[in-house]
Amino acid sequence: QKEVEQNSGPLSVPEGAIASLNCTYSDRVSQSFFWYRQYSGKSPELIMSIYSNGDKEDGRFTAQLNKASQYVSLLIRDSQPSDSATYLCAVRTAGGGADGLTFGKGTHLIIQP
Amino acid sequence: EPEVTQTPSHQVTQMGQEVILRCVPISNHLYFYWYRQILGQKVEFLVSFYNNEISEKSEIFDDQFSVERPDGSNFTLKIRSTKLEDSAMYFCASSGGTAVSEQYFGPGTRLTVT
Numbered sequence: 198q199k200e201v202e203q204n205s206g207p208l209s210v211p212e213g214a215i216a217s218l219n220c221t222y223s224d225r226v227s228q229s230f231f232w233y234r235q236y237s238g239k240s241p242e243l244i245m246s247i248y249s250n251g252d253k254e255d256g257r258f259t260a261q262l263n264k265a266s267q268y269v270s271l272l273i274r275d276s277q278p279s280d281s282a283t284y285l286c287a288v289r290t291a292g293g294g295a296d297g298l299t300f301g302k303g304t305h306l307i308i309q310p
Numbered sequence: 311e312p313e314v315t316q317t318p319s320h321q322v323t324q325m326g327q328e329v330i331l332r333c334v335p336i337s338n339h340l341y342f343y344w345y346r347q348i349l350g351q352k353v354e355f356l357v358s359f360y361n362n363e364i365s366e367k368s369e370i371f372d373d374q375f376s377v378e379r380p381d382g383s384n385f386t387l388k389i390r391s392t393k394l395e396d397s398a399m400y401f402c403a404s405s406g407g408t409a410v411s412e413q414y415f416g417p418g419t420r421l422t423v424t
Contacts, residue, residue: 229411231412231413233415239417239418240399240401240415240416240417240418241353241401241415242415243412243413243414243415246411246412248411285352285353287353289411295341295343295358295359295360295365295366296358296365296366297343297345297355297356297357297358297366297368298343298345298353298355298413299355300352300353300354300355301352302351302352303352
């Protein structure tokens with residue numbers, strides 16, 4: 198059974214600070230890792246993908262992957278009130294193709310103005 | 311920017327009725343997916359579809375569910391005999407193009423079974 202674990206929060210961070218979101222996964226052969234943002238009542242929105250160990254940066258977002266520890270994280274720099282949302286970690290076993298994603302329950306992030 | 315579209319946005323049906331949820335994936339994508347999210351719970355994979363056949367399905371996707379690509383643009387999910395527990399948001403997603411692994415979600419259909 199593939200499991201993806203996230204702290205449900207809420208995680209409260211002051212505006213302008215760094216928000217750090219964490220995720221662990223159980224399936225050691227997982228190949229692809231994604232972070233989605235979901236506003237209340239809306240659909241998941243892809244914000245980052247990462248496939249190899251290390252860091253990947255895109256604007257204010259940095260994803261970090263450690264396959265040995267089965268750990269993925271997302272850092273959001275200069276947090277803005279508009280970043281307040283639930284952040285979903287998703288994992289896929291295959292490197293590409295038609296496999297479905299296994300999602301965590303999400304971390305509710307609140308950015309305090 | 312291309313996006314996945316879904317219709318209807320909200321569907322109300324009575325228990326035992328059949329419903330069809332419709333999706334138009336991003337035009338150059340080759341892989342299509344359905345997910346559901348029961349209120350307050352996590353997003354759950356139902357099925358993936360590639361080259362006009364099911365590639366993978368979860369335990370949730372039992373005989374009451376079916377998928378079809380009836381033409382070159384639409385992708386549908388049919389629930390044959392709805393149950394109260396089928397009430398959820400249903401999301402269609404697609405992937406392909408230059409980043410085959412990245413799945414993009416549509417806005418969802420809220421299904422309410424009464």
